[in-house]
Amino acid sequence: xxxxxxxxxxxxVDYEKLKFNIEDMASRxxxxxxxxxxxxxxxxxxxxxxxxxxxxAIGIACAKLGEAEVMAAAGIEDIFIAYPIIGKDKVxxxxxxxxxxxxxxxxxxxxxxxxxxxQAAAVRNLKxxxxxxxxxxxxxxxxxxxxxxxxxxxxxxxxxxxxxYKGLMYMAGGIGQVIDTEAQRxxxxxxxxxxxEAASYLKKSGIETEVIGGGSTPGAxxxxxxxxxxxxxxxxCYVFGxxxxxxxxxxxxxxxxxxxxxxxxxxxxVLHPDRFVTDAGSKTLTHMPGITSPGYGTLxxxxxxxxxxxxxxxxVVRNIPAGHALPKNGEKLExxxxxxxDTVNYFDxxxxxxxxxxxxxxxxxxxxxxx
Numbered sequence: 001x002x003x004x005x006x007x008x009x010x011x012x013v014d015y016e017k018l019k020f021n022i023e024d025m026a027s028r029x030x031x032x033x034x035x036x037x038x039x040x041x042x043x044x045x046x047x048x049x050x051x052x053x054x055x056x057a058i059g060i061a062c063a064k065l066g067e068a069e070v071m072a073a074a075g076i077e078d079i080f081i082a083y084p085i086i087g088k089d090k091v092x093x094x095x096x097x098x099x100x101x102x103x104x105x106x107x108x109x110x111x112x113x114x115x116x117x118x119q120a121a122a123v124r125n126l127k128x129x130x131x132x133x134x135x136x137x138x139x140x141x142x143x144x145x146x147x148x149x150x151x152x153x154x155x156x157x158x159x160x161x162x163x164x165y166k167g168l169m170y171m172a173g174g175i176g177q178v179i180d181t182e183a184q185r186x187x188x189x190x191x192x193x194x195x196x197e198a199a200s201y202l203k204k205s206g207i208e209t210e211v212i213g214g215g216s217t218p219g220a221x222x223x224x225x226x227x228x229x230x231x232x233x234x235x236x237c238y239v240f241g242x243x244x245x246x247x248x249x250x251x252x253x254x255x256x257x258x259x260x261x262x263x264x265x266x267x268x269x270v271l272h273p274d275r276f277v278t279d280a281g282s283k284t285l286t287h288m289p290g291i292t293s294p295g296y297g298t299l300x301x302x303x304x305x306x307x308x309x310x311x312x313x314x315x316v317v318r319n320i321p322a323g324h325a326l327p328k329n330g331e332k333l334e335x336x337x338x339x340x341x342d343t344v345n346y347f348d349x350x351x352x353x354x355x356x357x358x359x360x361x362x363x364x365x366x367x368x369x370x371x
Contacts, residue, residue: 001357002356002357002358003356004332006261006351006358008261008263008332009260009263009278009280010260010261011258011261012258012259012260013350013351014354015353015354018048018239018258018352021239021240021241022239025220025235028220028223029233034231034233036052036057036058036232037057037080037233038052038060038061038236038238038239039061039082039235039236040060040061040067040071041062041063041064041067041236042236042237043240044344044345044365044366044367045365046070046071046075058078059076059080059103060076060080061079061236063081064081064083065085065094065371066368066369067366068081068101069093070369071366077103078102079105080104080106080213081094081104081107083107084109084141088120092120094117098126098128103129104128104129105128105166107130107133108131108132114156114160114163115160118160119162121162122162127162128162128163130163130166131166131211131213132149132152132156132165132167132168132169133168134149134170135194136190136191136192136194137172137174138171138172138173140171142170142171145197145198146201150201150205153165153207166210167211167212168198168209168211168213169214170195170212170213171216172187172188172214172219175187175218175219177291179291179292181249184221184249185225187219188219188222188226189227195214195227195230196227196228199212199229211231212229212230213231213232213233213234214233215230216234216235217235217238217251218250219235220235220238220250236341237250238250240257240258240340241256241258242336242337242338242340243290243293243336244290244293244339247290248291253303253336258337258350259334259335260285260337262333263279263331264276264329264330264332264333265277267329273326274318274320275317275320276317276329277314277316277317278333278335279315280307281313281314282310282312283313284310284315284346285307285338285342286337286338286339288339294306295308296308296309296315296338297336297337298335299334299335300334301327301333301334302324302325305317305319307335344367347364347367348363348367349361349362349364350362
């Protein structure tokens with residue numbers, strides 16, 4: 001089957017680019033002497049997680065329990081849930097996983113979450129690994145470094161016998177919003193330093209920290225520069241790449257492994273065209289803007305054109321210069337999405353291609369697993 005025979009809209013994955021991106025990040029982590037634990041919230045696909053592990057990743061990180069359950073069912077044996085587990089139902093699901101996933105850990109950052117996990121794990125006679133998130137400039141979740149963190153970890157060690165303090169995680173602030181490379185580097189290094197200094201502060205009280213993990217796709221350029229105490233790095237979007245990260249210098253457009261295949265469904269005025277419409281609207285792409293790139297998705301065949309106003313089912317390309325080459329009605333085009341994690345979550349499967357040939361259909365099994 002040729003890729004232009006695929007019904008649209010559809011997600012295409014260039015297998016060779018995907019493989020290169022996976023192997024390249026694994027090599028970069030190895031050279032920097034960091035364990036790679038990629039975040040699967042971008043691809044949500046067990047077969048890609050297996051490719052990452054085969055390339056050298058020690059395990060995976062998930063955002064939600066639903067993702068972890070899918071990955072565990074597919075045989076992934078080392079899973080970190082980088083998200084607070086709050087609520088009796090979710091605690092029970094987490095502990096169900098802990099009964100059969102060989103290496104499972106989760107993040108904690110509140111006393112409420114801590115005590116609930118400990119109580120439920122004790123009832124089941126389990127010992128659960130927990131990683132404490134330390135606030136490192138992102139201002140989202142996390143325990144403040146210094147005395148608040150020390151008291152929190154002491155609570156785990158002294159009052160939570162069903163929990164095992166494994167280490168720290170962090171998210172550097174600003175890395176996904178700044179264009180300047182040196183400013184990005186400073187932000188990433190600063191975040192890693194907060195976590196490293198937090199671990200050092202704990203050590204002064206006799207508390208050893210086994211793992212310090214953090215990272216992102218834009219920050220991966222600075223793997224050699226971050227604090228040497230960081231043991232794990234957790235990028236996610238690097239497998240595919242997208243326009244936002246290209247704007248941030250995390251990938252080139254040529255590296256992007258995922259595109260949206262779309263069909264031109266209307267050229268309203270064939271004599272004086274100032275726009276055309278594709279079948280890739282907001283339900284296909286995302287309302288997430290680029291950083292410096294305009295619009296809501298850039299056309300591969302016409303890289304100076306972009307989806308300027310997506311409604312639910314219509315992707316309208318406007319602002320076309322006079323005399324610009326145009327596709328024909330019914331022609332199939334490809335779009336580089338602005339933010340690939342949103343885009344993947346709208347689809348059930350990936351069409352995997354080599355050049356123009358379809359070689360596989362991969363189900364996006366963790367798609368929509370937001371709980």
